[in-house]
Amino acid sequence: xxxxxxxxxxxxxxxxxxxxxxxxxxxxxxxxxxxxxxxxxxxxxxxxxxxxxxxxxxxxxxxxxxxxxxxxxxxxxxxxxxxxxxxxxxxxxxxxxxxxxxxxxxxxxxxxxxxxxxxxxxxxxxxxxxxxxxxxxxxxxxxxxxxxxxxxxxxxxxxxxxxxxxxxxxxxxxxxxxxxxxxxxxxxxxxxxxxxxxxxxxxxxxxxxxxxxxxxxxxxxxxxxxxxxxxxxxxxxxxxxxxxx
Amino acid sequence: xxxxxxxxxxxxxxxxxxxxxxxxxxxxxxxxxxxxxxxxxxxxxxxxxxxxxxxxxxxxxxxxxxxxxxxxxxxxxxxxxxxxxxxxxxxxxxxxxxxxxxxxxxxxxxxxxxxxxxxxxxxxxxxxxxxxxxxxxxxxxxxxxxxxxxxxxxxxxxxxxxxxxxxxxxxxxxxxxxxxxxxxxxxxxxxxxxxxxxxxxxxxxxxxxxxxxxxxxxxxxxxxxxxxxxxxxxxxxxxxxxxxxxxxxxxxxxxxxxxxxxxxxxxxxxxxxxxxxxxxxxxxxxxxxxxxxxxxxxxxxxxxxxxx
Numbered sequence: 105x106x107x108x109x110x111x112x113x114x115x116x117x118x119x120x121x122x123x124x125x126x127x128x129x130x131x132x133x134x135x136x137x138x139x140x141x142x143x144x145x146x147x148x149x150x151x152x153x154x155x156x157x158x159x160x161x162x163x164x165x166x167x168x169x170x171x172x173x174x175x176x177x178x179x180x181x182x183x184x185x186x187x188x189x190x191x192x193x194x195x196x197x198x199x200x201x202x203x204x205x206x207x208x209x210x211x212x213x214x215x216x217x218x219x220x221x222x223x224x225x226x227x228x229x230x231x232x233x234x235x236x237x238x239x240x241x242x243x244x245x246x247x248x249x250x251x252x253x254x255x256x257x258x259x260x261x262x263x264x265x266x267x268x269x270x271x272x273x274x275x276x277x278x279x280x281x282x283x284x285x286x287x288x289x290x291x292x293x294x295x296x297x298x299x300x301x302x303x304x305x306x307x308x309x310x311x312x313x314x315x316x317x318x319x320x321x322x323x324x325x326x327x328x329x330x331x332x333x334x335x336x337x338x339x340x341x342x343x344x345x346x347x348x349x
Numbered sequence: 350x351x352x353x354x355x356x357x358x359x360x361x362x363x364x365x366x367x368x369x370x371x372x373x374x375x376x377x378x379x380x381x382x383x384x385x386x387x388x389x390x391x392x393x394x395x396x397x398x399x400x401x402x403x404x405x406x407x408x409x410x411x412x413x414x415x416x417x418x419x420x421x422x423x424x425x426x427x428x429x430x431x432x433x434x435x436x437x438x439x440x441x442x443x444x445x446x447x448x449x450x451x452x453x454x455x456x457x458x459x460x461x462x463x464x465x466x467x468x469x470x471x472x473x474x475x476x477x478x479x480x481x482x483x484x485x486x487x488x489x490x491x492x493x494x495x496x497x498x499x500x501x502x503x504x505x506x507x508x509x510x511x512x513x514x515x516x517x518x519x520x521x522x523x524x525x526x527x528x529x530x531x532x533x534x535x536x537x538x539x540x541x542x543x544x545x546x547x548x549x550x551x552x553x554x555x556x557x558x559x560x561x562x563x564x565x566x567x568x569x570x571x572x573x574x575x576x577x578x579x580x581x582x583x584x585x586x587x588x589x590x591x592x593x594x595x596x597x598x599x600x601x602x603x604x605x606x607x608x609x610x611x612x613x614x615x616x617x618x619x620x621x622x623x624x625x626x627x628x629x630x631x632x633x634x635x636x637x638x639x640x641x642x643x644x645x646x647x648x649x650x651x652x653x654x655x656x657x
């Protein structure tokens with residue numbers, strides 16, 4: 105974990121309510137796709153945890169949905185403005201167990217962390233299939249970006265307005281894959297858990313206090329004990345997950 | 350050269366800054382960020398007789414200038430704290446530490462305190478009779494003078510180290526409770542724990558916290574904390590540890606002028622993990638600004654306006 109000041113390079117709309125922010129700064133604490141950052145905003149008491157979409161040595165890309173006052177404040181920020189960010193939070197995905205043909209399933213704002221993961225897996229020579237799930241055509245983002253990485257990309261929309269009609273899990277039945285990685289809303293994670301034939305890793309979300317393991321605000325029960333989603337997660341292995349209901 | 354050292358119940362602290370229980374784990378998470386030996390001490394995560402998961406999530410919510418938590422004393426239980434957490438704490442922190450204890454019966458408190466009292470690294474026992482997030486324990490012991498005194502007596506009977514009773518602000522008369530603890534043998538009083546609060550999500554028409562209510566903390570509660578520290582410090586002879594919304598060196602000095610011998614910093618650690626280190630670094634400059642040479646000399650030093 106590292107606290108540092110980032111400068112906004114770009115802050116653009118991808119859809120009606122989803123924005124992409126590129127920042128420049130010290131990314132040295134980020135070690136794996138699936139980690140997140142925690143952003144301090146003027147006048148807001150707690151930081152905003154946002155997943156890392158992509159990063160290199162000097163830039164950080166995040167994609168966020170405007171859902172409340174904090175993200176509305178982020179949306180209004182201009183290039184050149186600065187943000188105090190804690191980086192390198194959470195465990196991230198373990199790429200070493202992917203097999204040759206991993207499938208990545210992203211739902212809504214669960215799509216962004218799949219991007220750097222797909223980039224790293226394709227660089228490792230894996231045949232990566234990405235399934236992007238959205239409610240409707242107007243909410244779709246990043247389809248072309250995943251294609252540009254060389255992934256097989258399948259888009260599913262719940263209302264059938266684009267691609268496969270159904271959920272991110274709908275195309276799984278006809279797919280040959282060695283392992284899965286996923287991030288999305290909890291109902292989707294549960295569906296992925298049931299629909300997948302292999303082992304895999306899923307990234308969870310919870311209201312957080314600190315984001316670095318101190319406050320115990322985001323704890324969950326797993327088959328391997330109590331875990332803090334911010335510190336011991338957000339990525340959990342399928343085998344350790346204990347659903348609440 | 351400014352003097353920052355204070356004496357808390359017979360143990361010398363290099364400075365009065367103490368991360369509050371529940372915001373600093375068992376120290377080692379923060380030791381990855383900075384040398385935690387710069388702290389006066391810290392109060393480790395509230396420990397109970399048995400392991401606890403705590404309350405269902407969501408158990409954190411933001412408010413204006415603060416937050417609500419309903420964690421509910423998640424901890425691995427006293428035996429595992431002694432076998433697994435204290436050895437790790439010892440590697441990164443080389444000063445006496447404050448052991449924070451909670452319970453659901455008088456016997457629980459005594460049991461857990463007796464075990465922690467025997468641990469070499471424990472300097473003080475901070476007995477939490479004020480957790481607002483558990484039923485049938487915690488705060489229910491801190492809302493009546495008799496119950497708080499009973500816990501104090503039971504803990505004092507089985508321990509050798511200074512016992513500091515941590516009080517709740519969610520009471521009608523905090524002074525009477527502090528006095529009852531003092532009369533029962535407490536070596537110090539710490540206050541305030543969080544204030545019971547609640548928020549409602551208008552879209553979902555549900556409380557933002559799964560447990561309905563939670564403890565409100567952060568800079569918003571600072572004035573209430575200063576007032577209660579002032580009231581208690583001027584009513585008891587034992588040292589008072591002040592806390593509640595402290596987030597700057599100026600806040601530390603204000604708490605001390607109100608009557609605190611040492612000052613705990615809670616929610617600020619969750620927002621800025623370097624908060625306590627920064628406060629300690631800022632203290633000499635702020636002392637100079639207010640012409641304070643020795644922090645000990647300002648304890649309880651607020652001068653009231655003359656009555657017209």
